[in-house]
Amino acid sequence: MPVETSALYKVQKGRYDDVSLEEKERLFAEVKADMRYEDYLYGCYECGICVAACPSARFYDFSPRRVAQALAREDVEQVYEQMNDDIWECSQCFSCLRCPRGNNPGGLITIMREVAINNSLGTAKEALEGYTRIIYKIMGTGTQVSPDMLQPEAFPDWGPEVVTVSKNLDLWRRMLPPETMHTTSTGWDVADKTITELYLIWHATGVLDMIRQVDSNLHMILEEMMEDKLEEAGYDT
Amino acid sequence: MGFIPVEEITKKKAQFVRDPDAKLPENIREHVLQLEAEGEWVVHRIPEDHVEVPTKYGIPKKVPVQPTWHHKSCGQCGHIPGYSTSIFWVHRKLGLTYEDPRDQTSCTAWNYYASATSNAAAQAAVAVRNFAAAYESGNFPIIHCGTSYGHYKEVREELMLHPELRAEVRAIMAKLGKPLVMPEEIVHYSEWFWAMRNEIAKHQVRDFSNISATVHPACHYYKLVEQDAIYDPELYGGQRTAVVSGLAIALGAEVRDYSTFFDCCGFGFRHILVQRDFTRSFATLRKIQVMKDEADPDVTLTHDTGCVTTLDKSQFAAKAHGITASIPVMSDAQFAALAMGAHPYKVCQLHWHNADYRPLLEKMGIDWRQAWAEFEKDVKRLEDGEIEYLSWEDVDA
Ligand code: SF4
Ligand code: SF4
Numbered sequence: 001m002p003v004e005t006s007a008l009y010k011v012q013k014g015r016y017d018d019v020s021l022e023e024k025e026r027l028f029a030e031v032k033a034d035m036r037y038e039d040y041l042y043g044c045y046e047c048g049i050c051v052a053a054c055p056s057a058r059f060y061d062f063s064p065r066r067v068a069q070a071l072a073r074e075d076v077e078q079v080y081e082q083m084n085d086d087i088w089e090c091s092q093c094f095s096c097l098r099c100p101r102g103n104n105p106g107g108l109i110t111i112m113r114e115v116a117i118n119n120s121l122g123t124a125k126e127a128l129e130g131y132t133r134i135i136y137k138i139m140g141t142g143t144q145v146s147p148d149m150l151q152p153e154a155f156p157d158w159g160p161e162v163v164t165v166s167k168n169l170d171l172w173r174r175m176l177p178p179e180t181m182h183t184t185s186t187g188w189d190v191a192d193k194t195i196t197e198l199y200l201i202w203h204a205t206g207v208l209d210m211i212r213q214v215d216s217n218l219h220m221i222l223e224e225m226m227e228d229k230l231e232e233a234g235y236d237t
Numbered sequence: 238m239g240f241i242p243v244e245e246i247t248k249k250k251a252q253f254v255r256d257p258d259a260k261l262p263e264n265i266r267e268h269v270l271q272l273e274a275e276g277e278w279v280v281h282r283i284p285e286d287h288v289e290v291p292t293k294y295g296i297p298k299k300v301p302v303q304p305t306w307h308h309k310s311c312g313q314c315g316h317i318p319g320y321s322t323s324i325f326w327v328h329r330k331l332g333l334t335y336e337d338p339r340d341q342t343s344c345t346a347w348n349y350y351a352s353a354t355s356n357a358a359a360q361a362a363v364a365v366r367n368f369a370a371a372y373e374s375g376n377f378p379i380i381h382c383g384t385s386y387g388h389y390k391e392v393r394e395e396l397m398l399h400p401e402l403r404a405e406v407r408a409i410m411a412k413l414g415k416p417l418v419m420p421e422e423i424v425h426y427s428e429w430f431w432a433m434r435n436e437i438a439k440h441q442v443r444d445f446s447n448i449s450a451t452v453h454p455a456c457h458y459y460k461l462v463e464q465d466a467i468y469d470p471e472l473y474g475g476q477r478t479a480v481v482s483g484l485a486i487a488l489g490a491e492v493r494d495y496s497t498f499f500d501c502c503g504f505g506f507r508h509i510l511v512q513r514d515f516t517r518s519f520a521t522l523r524k525i526q527v528m529k530d531e532a533d534p535d536v537t538l539t540h541d542t543g544c545v546t547t548l549d550k551s552q553f554a555a556k557a558h559g560i561t562a563s564i565p566v567m568s569d570a571q572f573a574a575l576a577m578g579a580h581p582y583k584v585c586q587l588h589w590h591n592a593d594y595r596p597l598l599e600k601m602g603i604d605w606r607q608a609w610a611e612f613e614k615d616v617k618r619l620e621d622g623e624i625e626y627l628s629w630e631d632v633d634a
Contacts, residue, residue, distance in 0.1 A: 035399050036357060039260060043253030055501050055523070059515050072253065091505030091515070092350035093456040094387070097463070102257025113353030128352055130511045135354055138311075142342035145315035145542075157513065159553030161591045174619055175612070175627045176318050176586070178325055180309075180337050182626055187314035191339040197366055197413050198342050204409050205359035214354060235412070 016080055024080040027115055031071070031079070034111045040104040044068045050096035050105050062089040064096040064105035071108060079112075087112045088127040120213040132218050135211065139222055142198050143187035147173055196233045199226040261394060264296050265464060268397055269419055277403055278396075278417040281372045288432040293459075293468040293478075299422050300432040301379070304334040306371040307426075310382030311343040312542030319567075319586025320542065321381060323574035324426055326584045329629060330440060330577055331433070340370040344385035347543075351506035357395055361402060362409045364392045369415040379426050383541030386425040387457030393423060394462060425458060427480040427540035428467055430569055434487035441488060442578040443601050448490045450572075451534040451564075452482045453524060453548065455541035456501045481540050481569045488576045493532035497523050503551070504543035520551035521560050529562035535597050536565045538572055545590075552592045565594035581605060582612035583632045 016024070031037065050064040051057045057064065067086065070078040087109045096105040116124040128135075138144035152163045165172070173184055180188040202208055203226065212219040262268045273280040283299040292298045305328075313320035321337075328335045345363050349355040371378040380386040396403050396419070407417045430437065459466040459478040469479035472486075477499075482492050503519025505512065525548060528537055539545055549566040571585045581587050581603055587594050588609075598605045615631060618624050624631070 034357075035402065036395065038255060039395075039398060041253075042255045042257050053499070055503060055505075055519055056515075058523075059519065088507070091501065091503070091508055093501035093505070094461045095456060095499070095501055097460050110350070110353065114356060117353045124353075127507070127511075128354075131352055131507060134510065135348060135352055138343060138345050138348045143311040143315065144343045144345065144347050145311040147315050147318075150316060155550070157517070157554035158550045159591050161553075161589075165589060171616060171619060172588070173318075174625070175583070175616060176322055177583070177627050177629045177632050178322055178337055179626070180339060181314055181318055181321065187311040187343070188309055188341075189339050190342060194340050194342060194370070198363065200412060201359055201362040201366065201409060204412070205356060205362060205405075207355050207359045210354050210356065 016077070016084065019080065021076065024076045027083065027119060028074070028076050028079050030115045030118070031108075031111050034114070036107060036111060040107040040111070041068065041071055042102050044072045044103065045101050047100060050099050050103070053095035053098055055093060055095065056089045056091050060089040062086055064090070064109075067108060067112075068099075068103050068105050083112050083116050084121060084123045087116065088123070114210075117210055117214055125214050128214055132215055135215075136218060136222065139198075139202055139207070139211070140225060141186045142190040142195050145187055146183075146185050147187075148184045193233075196229050196235070199230055200235055202226065203230065260398060263294055263464065265393070265397075266296070266298075266421060269393070269421060272397065272419070277400075278407075278419050279372065281368065281377065281418050281420045283421045284377050290428065290432050290467050291469055291479075292465045294464045296465070298424075298428070298465050298467065300424055300428050301377040301422075302333065302429075302433070303328075304336070304376040305379045305429070306336045306338060306374050306376035308341060308344075308367060308371070308378050308380045308382075308385060309337070310385060310542050311347065312546060313381055313568075317542055317545050317568070317586075317589055319571055319584070319589060320545070323568070323570040323579065323585055324381065326574050326579055326629075326632070327430075327437065327570065327577065331436060334376075336374055336376045338370065338374065340374070341367055344382065344388055346384050346388035347506055349388075350384070351510075357402060358405050358409075360388070361392045361396055361406045364389050365396075365406050365410060365417055365419075366413065366415065368418040368420055369410060369413075371420070372418040373415070377424075378420055379424050379429055381426045383425065383455030383458045384543065386423060387455075387461030389423050390462035390465070393419060422465070425480070425540070427458070427484075427569055430484050430573055431467055431480045434484045437484070437573050437577065438487045438489075441576045443576050443603070445488045445490045445576055445601065448536065448597070448600060449493050449532070449534045450485050450490050451493055451495055451528045451532050451537045452485065452498070453502060453537055453539040453544055454478050454481060454498075455539060455544050458540065481538050484569050484573060485538055488573065490572075493534050495528045495531040497527045500524060502539075502544040502547040504547045509543070509547060516547055517551045517554055520547045521555035521562070524548060525552060525555075525564055526560060526562045528564060534564060535600055536567060536572070536594075538567060538569050540569050549591050563592055565592050565597045566590065567594070575601060575603070580611070580632060581608050583615065583627060588612075 289297040472479040
């Protein structure tokens with residue numbers, strides 16, 4: 001009797017029926033084509049050790065084992081579903097690296113996220129809503145957590161200390177003895193030349209194109225800012 | 238009746254003949270040097286003044302004493318500045334040469350893990366550019382952030398395994414006029430503190446024998462590329478990383494155990510910003526509350542910004558849910574600096590922390606009211622234009 005194997009492993013049938021199998025296969029092929037894929041997946045014992053270690057599995061309907069298994073079994077449908085519904089729950093702690101088979105489910109999820117971004121999946125865009133200013137900060141300034149983010153509106157649940165810190169920010173930053181840390185809009189003072197070098201890296205490695213996939217406005221702002229600087233520094237972009 | 242399609246399952250599984258152990262040699266340092274011998278990259282060698290420490294895989298790791306180049310952490314400098322200030326202050330007290338560079342960016346891994354809007358080549362190039370900057374300075378890089386440390390080791394592994402990635406990064410570095418540089422060891426600041434713990438204890442001026450601590454080790458320190466993280470057979474039977482705990486013990490504090498030691502703090506990269514219920518719940522229910530119930534420590538110590546932020550800031554909102562467990566949170570560097578007599582505000586900058594640390598200071602014999610008055614006095618000097626910044630001289634005055 002012929003067996004339709006892929007159907008046996010489907011958890012939720014039908015949710016992405018409107019997306020063609022070819023499209024799902026194309027995305028899976030992109031995941032597999034990543035040079036890290038073969039360093040991160042070696043099959044699965046189905047032992048559940050990764051699940052036991054995983055904080056996100058404790059909190060969400062999420063399982064690193066399901067991810068490793070779907071990839072190992074080449075279950076295209078389930079991989080597609082996970083790329084939409086699961087991967088953003090992972091907290092990238094890499095507790096799952098205690099896998100006795102040597103798998104790296106957290107790393108596999110990193111690859112799946114990159115493919116989701118590169119292909120502009122709606123769920124990826126959704127996951128990054130509210131995150132754009134961080135991307136702007138890191139790509140633009142070279143440091144990604146700045147003191148001026150410590151605002152009570154941004155962190156109302158961090159208590160009254162945040163109000164005091166934001167009120168005294170300029171003053172308290174100058175009360176830091178290391179000379180590089182008298183900054184408020186960056187974690188420390190980054191040399192201009194260093195920032196330009198970082199811009200060149202973003203350009204040369206296609207990261208700007210990735211940004212275009214998730215937020216065209218942010219892409220425009222960053223591109224303009226970077227091109228001016230790179231041109232000024234005499235780099236050919 | 239259904240049946241299990243064993244043949245179909247084994248057919249799929251049989252594809253996996255790959256062996257994770259065959260990928261990389263156990264001795265990473267040898268492999269790094271081997272690639273240099275093959276002309277693939279330049280190795281930034283550990284300075285003569287170094288200490289050898291034990292690692293998980295038993296191959297001794299060289300930790301530089303000086304001169305060092307401090308790869309700062311965006312989170313530490315941005316939100317918990319007492320972290321870096323304490324690291325530098327301890328170096329100064331021990332009379333060691335270090336550099337706090339401007340030619341350094343973040344590792345950018347926070348954004349990478351949170352948003353995936355980067356890729357392997359970009360991440361590797363950012364790492365190597367920073368390595369090259371340290372190499373050009375002649376000082377050996379010490380990585381302040383747990384995530385930068387783990388991520389850079391991940392980058393090192395990817396660069397070792399993939400010649401095409403090396404070629405791509407080499408070409409970018411050539412555009413920048415820099416060589417492809419790989420440090421002989423990737424060293425976290427807490428490894429430096431561990432290596433220097435006895436030296437630090439010699440300079441201790443405050444008695445910590447009545448202080449109890451729990452330790453939360455950062456996931457990216459010991460879970461991400463585990464081979465060369467510090468494990469001491471004398472501590473936890475070599476079954477847990479020895480950093481942080483070893484330092485606290487050397488300073489005379491009592492390290493207490495709790496059952497969720499291996500759990501993460503709940504930071505989660507994007508979660509701390511956009512899925513904060515996860516972060517708060519995990520930090521308070523799985524870490525703080527468990528520590529309180531099982532160990533009731535005076536302080537919990539960690540060695541990464543994400544962990545300090547998560548464990549510290551999450552405690553406030555949890556009160557609304559009836560969770561009243563509260564434990565002060567700080568880094569091993571701040572703890573060591575306090576032991577060596579550092580000012581709790583001018584050096585350790587504890588006023589940036591949320592959870593109440595004042596009872597701990599009292600137990601350490603520190604008059605925090607007087608210390609705060611001293612800090613305020615300097616703030617006044619600054620407001621009056623008498624000084625522009627607080628200097629290292631002011632700190633030790
Ligand atoms: S990296 Fe992701 S999948 Fe792995 S243990 Fe952490 S949260 Fe779970
Ligand atoms: S720990 Fe590894 S082998 Fe076990 S279920 Fe998870 S991925 Fe599979």
